[in-house]
Amino acid sequence: MTTPQKTALITGANKGIGKETARRLAALGITVLIGSRNTERGEAAAEELRADGADVRFVPLDVTDEVSVRAAAEHIDAAFGRLDILVNNAAIAAGPQKPSETLAATVRQVYETNVFGVVAVTHAMLPLLRRSAAARIVNMSSELGSLAHQADPGSPWSAYYSILLPYCTSKSALNAVTVLYANELRPEGILVNAVSPGYCATDLNRHSGTRTPEEGAAVVVDLATAGEDGPTGAFFAEDGPIPW
Numbered sequence: 001m002t003t004p005q006k007t008a009l010i011t012g013a014n015k016g017i018g019k020e021t022a023r024r025l026a027a028l029g030i031t032v033l034i035g036s037r038n039t040e041r042g043e044a045a046a047e048e049l050r051a052d053g054a055d056v057r058f059v060p061l062d063v064t065d066e067v068s069v070r071a072a073a074e075h076i077d078a079a080f081g082r083l084d085i086l087v088n089n090a091a092i093a094a095g096p097q098k099p100s101e102t103l104a105a106t107v108r109q110v111y112e113t114n115v116f117g118v119v120a121v122t123h124a125m126l127p128l129l130r131r132s133a134a135a136r137i138v139n140m141s142s143e144l145g146s147l148a149h150q151a152d153p154g155s156p157w158s159a160y161y162s163i164l165l166p167y168c169t170s171k172s173a174l175n176a177v178t179v180l181y182a183n184e185l186r187p188e189g190i191l192v193n194a195v196s197p198g199y200c201a202t203d204l205n206r207h208s209g210t211r212t213p214e215e216g217a218a219v220v221v222d223l224a225t226a227g228e229d230g231p232t233g234a235f236f237a238e239d240g241p242i243p244w
C-alpha cells in the first residue's frame with residue numbers, strides 16, 4: 001500500500017531537537033513518526049504533538065538494536081509503503097574525559113548509537129526511501145565533528161575537543177558516512193546532508209546550550225524539505241555551510 005501523504009521518520013524524537021523537528025515537519029502537513037526506544041516517552045511525545053491536529057505517531061525504535069530497526073522498517077512498509085524523509089537524530093555522549101584517558105569501550109558505546117545506529121537505520125529504510133519521489137536524509141551532526149575546527153587551536157570549541165573524544169569523533173565519522181551515502185544516492189535523486197543545529201539547551205548538555213531546540217530544528221527542516229535542486233553531501237548550520 002502507498003499513500004500520497006509524505007511520511008518522515010525521526011530517530012530519538014521523544015525529546016530535544018528531534019521532538020521539535022517532529023513538531024515543525026508535522027506543521028507542514030507531513031505524517032511524522034516519532035522513533036523512540038522508550039514506549040512511554042515516545043507515546044507521550046506523539047500525543048503532545050497531536051494536540052494541535054498534527055498526524056504524529058510513535059514507532060518503537062532503538063537504533064542500536066537490529067531487531068528493533070528491522071521491525072520499524074517493516075511497520076512503516078506495512079502502514080505507508082514508503083518513506084520520504086529520514087532524520088537520523090538519535091545520539092549520546094560520554095565523558096568528560098581527556099582523549100588519553102578514554103577507553104575504546106567508551107568510544108565503541110557512543111559509536112554504536114551515533115555512527116553504527118545511523119548506518120543500521122539508513123540501510124533498513126533505504127528500500128522504503130527509494131520508493132519516494134523525492135527522498136531526503138538528514139544526519140544530525142555537530143560542529144564538534146568538523147575536522148577543520150578540531151585541527152584549529154583557536155577554535156571556540158577547543159575546550160570540548162579536549163574532553164569529548166567519543167562524541168566529537170563520532171560526528172566526524174558520521175560526516176564521512178553522509179558524504180559516501182550522498183555520492184551513491186545522488187543519481188537516484190536522494191539528497192543526503194549533515195547538519196549542525198548549533199548549541200541548544202537539551203538533556204544532552206544538561207541544558208547548557210544557548211539556543212532553543214526549536215531554533216536547532218530549523219536547519220533540519222530546511223534540508224528535510226529541500227527541493228530537487230537542493231544540496232547533497234553538504235554540512236550545514238542554519239547560517240550556511242560548515243567546513244568539514
Ligand SMILES: NC(=O)c1ccc[n+]([C@@H]2O[C@H](COP(=O)([O-])OP(=O)(O)OC[C@H]3O[C@@H](n4cnc5c(N)ncnc54)[C@H](OP(=O)(O)O)[C@@H]3O)[C@@H](O)[C@H]2O)c1
Pocket residue numbers: 011012013014015016017018035036037038041061062063064088089090091092113117140141142143196197198199200201202203204205209213
Ligand atoms: N544539543 C546540542 O547542542 C546539539 C548540538 C549539535 C548537535 N546535536 C545533535 O542533535 C541531536 C539531538 O540531540 P539533543 O540535543 O536533542 O539531545 P537529547 O535531548 O538528549 O535527545 C537525544 C535523543 O536520542 C535518543 N536516543 C539515544 N540513544 C538512542 C537509541 N539507541 N535509540 C533511539 N533513540 C536514542 C534519546 O532517547 P532517550 O530519551 O530514550 O534517551 C533522545 O530522544 C543529536 O544527534 C545531537 O548529537 C545537539
